[in-house]
Structure formats: C-alpha cells, structure tokens
Amino acid sequence: MLDQIMRSPTFDYAERGLSAANLRHEVIADNLANVNTPNFKRSEVVFEELLAKEIYGDDGNGKLQMVRTHDKHLPFKKFGRARAYVERDDSTSMRVDNNNVDVDMEMASLAKNQLYYNALARQLSGHVSRLKSVMQGGES
Numbered sequence: 001m002l003d004q005i006m007r008s009p010t011f012d013y014a015e016r017g018l019s020a021a022n023l024r025h026e027v028i029a030d031n032l033a034n035v036n037t038p039n040f041k042r043s044e045v046v047f048e049e050l051l052a053k054e055i056y057g058d059d060g061n062g063k064l065q066m067v068r069t070h071d072k073h074l075p076f077k078k079f080g081r082a083r084a085y086v087e088r089d090d091s092t093s094m095r096v097d098n099n100n101v102d103v104d105m106e107m108a109s110l111a112k113n114q115l116y117y118n119a120l121a122r123q124l125s126g127h128v129s130r131l132k133s134v135m136q137g138g139e140s
Helices: 002-006 009-033 048-056 103-135
Strands: 043-046 085-088
Touching (some): 009 043, 009 048, 009 103, 043 048
C-alpha cells in the first residue's frame, strides 16, 4: 500500500520537476559564473516540453495517452519517462568575445526557476499533508 502511494503520479512528477529545477539552478549559476569567460556558450535545461509529450502524447493535443491495461492488448507507441537534460546554446553570440550570456536574462530565469521550485515543493507538501490527514482518519 505504501509503495503504491509513493509511486503515485503526484510524487513522480513532483520528484522529477524538483530535480529539473535543481539542475536548472546549477546551470544558471554556471552561466552567471562564466559571464566574462571568452568563447563561453550558455546552457539551458530541457524538461517541461518532454514532460508534456510524456503526458499528452507527441501531438500535444491535450488528450491523455492510451494505457495498456492487459498484456494481450495491442501495443502502442510509449514514450519514456521524461528526464531533464542540459543543452548548450551555440546559436547566438552576445559580444565580440563570442560569449552569449546575458546577465539580465539569466537573473530573470533564476527568479522564474525559484518560483517554479517553490510551487512544486508547496504542491508536494500539500499532497503529503492530505495523505497524512487521510491516514489519521481525517483529523487535522
């Protein structure tokens, strides 16, 4: 029973989202640390698009994926679990030294990422509180 609770989609998505936010924070910090390094190219974390494809399918039409409920059902295309990864941006150059880090953009991304992390942590905390309340018989 406890294993089923811990493997719920809420825990799974929140864990992967928090992990992606943590990685994004590290990448932004690295970008900011190298703002004056010649030929440095900024990096960014890709996760939300992959998670949307996992949940809604490749076409992104907002419909949930099919679920195979029996071994004898016909197989269908299954996406893997979305994991955050770091992608380097070689497409732009901000200055003559070939560096493409924009401090203002990085600071805005850092603030956005902090809000994202806090929202996920709050969501997970609320979910755990609701589970705790149910386990205690509905008492607060």
